[in-house]
Amino acid sequence: MNANTAVMQWLRHREYAGPNFERALGEIDRNWITFVEIRNITMIDWVADPLQPISIKVAHLGASLEGVTLISVKQGLAMIRDPSLNISDLLGWGGDLITFYVDWQYAMRASKTPISGYGFCLDRLAQPAYKKEYIHTAKLRDLVEDADAYNIGTVLNRPGRRTIVQEIEELFRPGGGYTNRFARFWQKKLGGSVETATKLADHLLSTNGVLDGIAMARRDLIVQRETFLRIAPPITRPELLNGTEREGFCRGFAEVMQQLASSG
Template structure:
């Protein structure tokens, strides 16, 4: 993964340390960046979308392509609407090979799942930012869905982990723990959320340019979790995380949440039916872990 890792001097570039969980961090000289091929891939998809639909939204078409292999079907159609199959057919006829994963730019032992990131980006782009501490389907298609499945896993394992806080501290945002909310998922959520909301806020922006900003050496990947936390939660993460688990303001979202919990753990008690102390402990654990990841991220780059 590393470029020029044997160099003792970094001519024309800068040294960067990739974080390796478990020790032995890797320091490399970064010049052109390891992800240029992925940006070129996005550029090709964007150009095809412009040719296919000159008056449409090439950003939206690209997002749909990124997620369509894994995040589609009736449930996703009900949340985000239909996708443009004709565009997918055109991309495939052009011989474009789907890129399914990408080595992370900050964590040496994390490989990002592109379709998960694309689904989060697409949801944020279409559904937009909720106000205050309310939640919506932009959350559900991104970090909120991961949170809900992680809650269902806790209820599955509650005999072993009666404390939701301890469960989160032990199993959330880890690399080598079998969970639906690994560190990889958090990084994908932050990346997708940040880009989706940015592109929604200014339709003049291009997904190609924004992807370049994310992945270029010294790019926005260095602070993606902090930006996500700041922009989404505005200092109210505990309240918003809890609302994602218990809010009934949107009956369609509440029904989707209950169905997702049941899908992952049959017969699991819903969050709203837990004693406050138990639910609050789980929420506190989730918030603590994410805040720790923000602090870890901020200290990861050698300037």
């Protein structure tokens, strides 16, 4: 385990170390965690963001970061349909989009009236936590952490000697990476256009195959969210949803991300 991964494991070890996360990311090195703990190093749980009206959850950032930098044979299985998707996406923005899809389906069932996926995204995606009426996943904080994890993780994946410490310092310095985190994420991961981002999100939700890692991980995430919300019977799986409805939901996601990118 390299030094960057060791730091990520420390950041996530309290809240993102259960069976599901260890299955996705691998087991945490308990000897390393003990080594840090006995030195009485303080765990920082939240950091106020310099730009957005949120506090960053350090544990979630650490887990998402480790996902971006993950090297695993599972990555290849995930790229059956779209080579720009892999398991790392399910541990960051893709996982939040999938659970937000469950929230949409749950809201429709509760309202007993149709709610367009497009409108649901525009109204409720990326909302700050102080808006208590929006009790959903994929809040503004989640997406900030996803974008930061992707931006930092892709740098750490390049050959060189950049460290997670240097990248965190770069993120939070005055005028640093926080000022254009969404713009960089929009261009590098989502393709820089509503059409590309819509297609990528649609593939994330609809790819389906016996050995498709994205499809298998997506099913796990949906079941977990259904269990948490006590949803019964199960919601319509996204790959089985009418293509037009699913595309509308994905376009709503893309337009919200474009709006975030335009402001930083």
